[in-house]
Amino acid sequence: MDKYPRLKTAVYFILIIVFIVGLSIIFTRIWGGKPEQPQKLNELIIDKEMTVEQFGQANELPNTVLKEVLELKVQSDLGKTLDEYGTPDQISSMVTKKLALASEHASKNWIKIPIKFGLWLFFLPTVFILLKNRTVTSGVRNWLLFTAILIFGVVMGSDPSPMGTVKDAIHLYGTTHAIFPPRMIALSIFLVIVFLANKYICAWGCQAGTLQELIFRINQTDKHKTVIGRQIKLPFALTNTVRCAFLCAFTFVAFSWGLDIIDPIDPFKIYNPMYLGLMGGGFIGILLLASLFVYRPWCHLFCPFGLVGWLVEKASLTRISVNYETCIACEKCATACPSTVMGAILRRDKTTIPDCFACYTCRDVCPTDSISFSSRKRTVSPSDHFNKRKRDKSI
């Protein structure tokens, strides 16, 4: 099939999707088929004249919930009217919060989650060491991405994910004003990883990110030439504007109408296909097709964690930096970078540095070993560094 690279890419693309969907269905069943999404809460029936007991019966609330929320002391408190415990709005809000948190708790698989974090904490440093030791060729890179997809997506499922921690936190707070503490812990872990090592969790640990990356890479030769069509780099000003607008729209809709506009098109659901509707399936198909030609379209255009992580990335301890003492301004790194980041780093002209997914491609192609992913401070290229090279070439 090496004689037919286009056919090879097309076959790999189809096989990857069929493999993911097929095996994910099996693993979802093995884990018990939890929806990993809390149930929708019905609006509460409440009237201040109701007794606590009537309120409980009208809404099928167990006495334990009433006892906890209203701090009932004795059995006879069930006969008191609701107005002794607050206004209907106050009581509704307290009960809704309590039910929302209980529903969140019930939707999670508490055996799987710590195992998944344990695997992340093992896998990410292992890849880091391999990359540091320069043992990652383009073939090995694809296998590492495939392994990440297999472990963190197919086997361990769509939840938790870096994106879910941000999206679901906003949605839950917008609809019930509740904060689910385990989610906050997960989000903090992901953000600490970004703080320590840039978008490393997105690069090698996120189920949706690694899938988009693998699809992008199978449409490239070892020399980073496109196999089918043309791979394009979208301007960061455009992608980030869309991403900010999308997050604002998501937040507005969640707070105003309690809807989750990402849910029907959530790309992480490819690992939970039983809960994927027609619209979601169609959207994911288009997204994955687009990933052949655009680097990580979901991450750049829509992902809430992508945006939050990009902000935290600015304070990251580890980042890509260039040693301009040895850099010969050939710009091979900027050409090979799947995004516009390396171009922005080199020029540091008025542009904001876009998301760097710590893929190490730039470092791998640098002929003078001038690029490092380290805690070294990122310096600005000397003025005229690149123009000088052009002048030298034309002499």
Ligand code: SF4
């Ligand atoms: S930005 Fe991409 S890789 Fe990072 S959490 Fe979002 S989908 Fe995953």
Ligand code: SF4
């Ligand atoms: S090629 Fe370099 S600059 Fe570009 S995304 Fe990868 S690590 Fe970041």
